[in-house]
Amino acid sequence: MLLRHTTDKIVERHALTVNPAKTCQPIGAMYASLGIRGCIPHSHGSQGCYAYHRSTLTRHYKEPVIAATSSFTEGSSVFGGQANLIQAIDNLFTIYSPEVIAVHTTCLSETIGDDIPQIVKKAEAEGKIPKGKYIIHTNTPSYVGSHVTGFSNMTKSMVDYLSQGNGHKEKCINIIPGFVEPSDMEEIKRITSELGIKSIVFPDTSNVLNGPMTGKYKMFPKGGVTVEDLKKTGCSIGTLALGRLASGAAARALDTKCKVPCELLDLPIGLEATDTFIDTLRQVAGVHVPDSINIERGQLLDIICDMHQYFYGKKVGLVGDPDQLISLSKFLISIDMWPVHIVTGTPGKKFEKRIREITKDSPYKVNVKQSGDMFLFHQWIKNEPVDLLIGNTYVKYIARDEDIPFVRFGFPILDRVGHSFFPTVGYRGGMRLLEKILDALLDRKDRDSSETEFELVM
């Protein structure tokens, strides 16, 4: 009954978003910044934006999220935030001594037109930036883009500001993991090291936002890519960008700046996308795939065979980020499930085309919308019900209202824990994803079974 005003009559809308399927750009920029060791993200705008961004990350990762703000008042909103940012830079380096301050803008500072590079230059001229410390920045007005483009912009800024080439190539591969969980970044590093490959993963929020409880608060945890490694990305033999939207811009910028060739791949979610990731790693680094990885692949295949009877022919509705939904749709189709309603709030042009290609053999009409919202998604469901919903926490209102099994996946997940510790990428991640999907379907089957159909045996 929560969304009882949603009607099944779909009316063309252009100017109005209802229940957005995205969050705002600075959240992604803040998340990416936390993936640099010793970095303080800095929000150049009002305290309200900063509080919302920090609290969204804290609620999703269940970890304290450090960040600073220019703390705009009415005065800075009218006359510009230069004085506030210079004061903030001075305070942060003096009090907390970070290696890097990563500045991103908000709607307000973008609208008044603050020129961050010019302000940083002034801070430098005034001696406010200690030797060996860095300030990087990106523009993240939230009236365009989404948390995914914010992540992409800040990741590209890491390249623009810090990557350096010296003409020599090291036998090392850069991996840009995309907007994924810390657990996924950890899994990507584990797979890479199983193959015996030296890599630089950036950004890397593992051990920052999924660190152990030690009883002691550390402002700068041990995780994250170091500034030194970020500089060395320009000397690697290649870059793998996972997720074209979140990682493509940084990979291309590195190619242009330091002549590091890049491959743009789908996020390694599911069997086929993980195969492609591992095979590309193998080719670029010239290594063999070890038995340990082949065993994991075989286990995923085995689970698919064992569970297939419950997946077959089920219709699914998906809400999330473009890179994740592309790989997830492929994975679901490979196990004979049919995504029929797919919506992302992140704007762009290529997603719909890609999903159309992936779902071209679907026996159902497939609804897909980039820059869509969850109101439209709910209307589609009212017209064509589905067996399962997969998406972020906000989808649970639709799941409850329509009484549909629901799997939480993507960003943000505010009402469950575990996602930052257990990956969904790689073969092991695929196993976990399938376990969650099967649990949701069989819990519903158990709930709805009559006494005579209530069954112990799978």
Ligand code: SF4
């Ligand atoms: S949408 Fe703009 S104004 Fe609102 S919280 Fe995000 S950055 Fe701030």
